[in-house]
Amino acid sequence: MQTGLPKFHSIFSVDCVVFGFEDGVLKILLVERNEEPFNGWWALPGFFVQHDEGIDYAAERILYELTGLRDIYMEQLYTFGDVNRHPEGRVITVAYYAMIRLSGKNELHPTSNIVKKAFWHPIADLPKLGFDHTEIFEKSLDKIKRKISYQPIAFELLPEKFTLTQLQNVYEAILNKKLDKRNFRKKMLNYGILKELDEKQRGVSFRAAALYKFDRRKYAKLFQKELSFMKD
């Protein structure tokens, strides 16, 4: 390294909070660590950033290596830089949050042996996590609670085609409160960003619900990038 740059360097990492929605329950992805420190503990998927890769890219790479997941919605959350957050030295971490459609069985295939396995865990009763990962998770949850009210991120957790009840369930899981069914539907449909399909739900033992798609084109047109969802 050259000229004016200082001699003291630091290590930095990324950690990912990956949200998934399954069985009406909001979950995040955890890994069981296979390395010191916190060997055998559960933690968020995360690892060191290479010297020659951008941090956004690193976040995607690391998530892929630790879980086999790729091409999912991901945003930077916050950077945690307390001096003592890593027991073995100064490591600054850039946290990301991500959302994924859990379609039945997404198999998780870590390709790295720094973790023993990866698995989904409901956010309701998270165990104690290694490092400051509990704090990171909490911050990510706050973030999506706010974000879901002005950006259409709920759709990232649902399959392409979904029912209004499923959509409401996502909102309820993230906001952690019940919403009124009639008001919810009225509001959602009013935005004009859902397209009702000719298709109906299949394989249920009761009245089949109409299926909808999120209409990205209409969304982009109507609100150039933003809208006010769900004050409820």
Add this chain to the structure above:
Amino acid sequence: MQTGLPKFHSIFSVDCVVFGFEDGVLKILLVERNEEPFNGWWALPGFFVQHDEGIDYAAERILYELTGLRDIYMEQLYTFGDVNRHPEGRVITVAYYAMIRLSGKNELHPTSNIVKKAFWHPIADLPKLGFDHTEIFEKSLDKIKRKISYQPIAFELLPEKFTLTQLQNVYEAILNKKLDKRNFRKKMLNYGILKELDEKQRGVSFRAAALYKFDRRKYAKLFQKELSFMKD
């Protein structure tokens, strides 16, 4: 450094977007650099983080050294980590935004010679800045535009005692649009977080306006940390 930490290290820095409000105009703090790269250019105040200091602390220290400012409202904004954002090597930067009361003449006293001087510049016609600082500034402006609608950050830019018109001017400067005077006042007073003082504005050559204070106590009580300001 020990055990499992990798050999590749990186350098990181903090950069600060400091907002001030003066003569009805929103300004940010710039420095004239006295070092390569971008020697002689204007840029955001920023510098490298020490190996043994937390990043929040580093942000405060660096702002103080480059400007003489201390104890001001400051929040982390975003981390910029493209590989090539710094021309001399890999430098990841954590950006902060800050707000300060500009009471007449805040003298700026850099105590470090890595900058020639520090000065306030209106955001309306910012020059080209060094590094990716223009991008950082834009992100910070987006952030406060949003934040001012749900957190009482406008008060950070005003003196302890202010008039409703001054407060409205802050909103207008940040949102970059005119607001209706009657509606603004009604709304603000309705929140119940302003305390009207017995005092009036002095030294003006027209009808003196009533002075108000932001009532932090009431604010904290009413809304445990949040409220919805100004959809206007």
Add this chain to the structure above:
DNA sequence: ACAAAAGTGTTAGTATTACACCCATGA
């Protein structure tokens, strides 16, 4: 026929918008 979830409207209350004139003060 029954269990389970889908689907549907109205009303009351609250918040938002648009809009224009008189008032108090210092020069």
Add this chain to the structure above:
DNA sequence: TCATGGGTGTAATACTAACACTTTTGT
């Protein structure tokens, strides 16, 4: 007395919140 900004109210509209029953379907 004039110039300057301070201060004020109302009506129309849009949004939010609360609330319960009928319909459809598969078993």
